[in-house]
Amino acid sequence: MRLLDKVVMITGAGGDIGSAQCRLFAKEQAKLVITDIKRHRGVKLADEISREGGFALFVDLDVSSESDWEAAVSATLERFRKIDVLVNNAGIYNTEPIQDETAENWDQVLSINSKGAFLGTRAVVEPMRLMKRGSIINVASTTALVGSCRGGAYGASKAALLSLTKHTAIQNAEYGIRANAVIPGPIETDMIAENISDPKSRALSESRVPLGRLGAPLEVAYPILYLASDESSYVTGAELLVDGGLTAQ
Numbered sequence: 001m002r003l004l005d006k007v008v009m010i011t012g013a014g015g016d017i018g019s020a021q022c023r024l025f026a027k028e029q030a031k032l033v034i035t036d037i038k039r040h041r042g043v044k045l046a047d048e049i050s051r052e053g054g055f056a057l058f059v060d061l062d063v064s065s066e067s068d069w070e071a072a073v074s075a076t077l078e079r080f081r082k083i084d085v086l087v088n089n090a091g092i093y094n095t096e097p098i099q100d101e102t103a104e105n106w107d108q109v110l111s112i113n114s115k116g117a118f119l120g121t122r123a124v125v126e127p128m129r130l131m132k133r134g135s136i137i138n139v140a141s142t143t144a145l146v147g148s149c150r151g152g153a154y155g156a157s158k159a160a161l162l163s164l165t166k167h168t169a170i171q172n173a174e175y176g177i178r179a180n181a182v183i184p185g186p187i188e189t190d191m192i193a194e195n196i197s198d199p200k201s202r203a204l205s206e207s208r209v210p211l212g213r214l215g216a217p218l219e220v221a222y223p224i225l226y227l228a229s230d231e232s233s234y235v236t237g238a239e240l241l242v243d244g245g246l247t248a249q
């Protein structure tokens with residue numbers, strides 16, 4: 001019961017890492033606010049969790065939309081009167097090398113991956129300040145730390161999240177609000193399915209990881225659970241690597 005009575009809002013919650021968090025947090029007695037741009041996935045997940053005795057509300061939310069954030073936070077407060085935890089988990093991936101990247105695509109990736117987290121942070125900080133507590137968790141990526149032969153916008157968007165995390169932590173510490181980032185390496189989800197679709201590229205990805213394999217969504221959900229719970233009450237502004245040792249070498 002590590003999240004007993006905590007209201008936890010998760011963006012992109014219908015995706016693989018998001019739904020792993022939802023299922024895990026429901027078992028820990030959280031009241032879940034499942035949000036996603038893909039309504040069918042979120043509704044299905046909320047139904048599944050409710051059927052199994054958990055507590056889940058689905059709210060439509062495109063994280064890049066200011067008005068969606070206002071509506072989603074209002075709906076959450078109307079229902080639960082508080083928000084204890086926000087996980088900025090929604091994201092899109094891209095692998096275009098910088099030389100071939102379009103300005104429109106760059107804007108879109110940053111708009112969802114980093115501006116989305118900024119809008120969410122700004123929207124929940126006020127109700128959290130009133131409660132004098134809260135935990136905000138941003139899901140970054142090892143691409144924020146190291147370069148790669150593909151991509152650019154994605155890594156840049158995740159690097160912005162790391163800075164957002166530290167600024168949020170410093171500006172809200174006096175209000176009892178903590179902000180932390182998790183930094184996953186390659187995790188076996190829809191997002192990277194194309195990258196690892198043939199055995200050769202899968203083997204290459206695995207060979208780069210000291211633990212010798214890709215991570216599973218639940219292996220990212222557990223560190224997020226720790227940061228969401230009161231067990232991490234003295235942890236703020238931190239970056240928790242969840243990468244099988246990828247960036248330790």
Ligand SMILES: NC(=O)c1ccc[n+]([C@@H]2O[C@H](COP(=O)([O-])OP(=O)(O)OC[C@H]3O[C@@H](n4cnc5c(N)ncnc54)[C@H](O)[C@@H]3O)[C@@H](O)[C@H]2O)c1
Nearest residue numbers: 012015016017037062063089090091141184186187189191
């Ligand atoms: N899979 C990996 O290897 C990996 C590695 C590092 C970080 N991450 C990060 O983990 C997070 C979860 O990714 P995942 O692997 O579960 O991918 P996923 O594609 O399964 O899930 C992403 C979710 O985000 C949602 N989403 C996309 N655009 C949105 C928007 N504008 N508003 C709201 N929701 C939106 C999608 O509908 C989807 O449900 C992402 O932030 C991703 O960047 C993933």
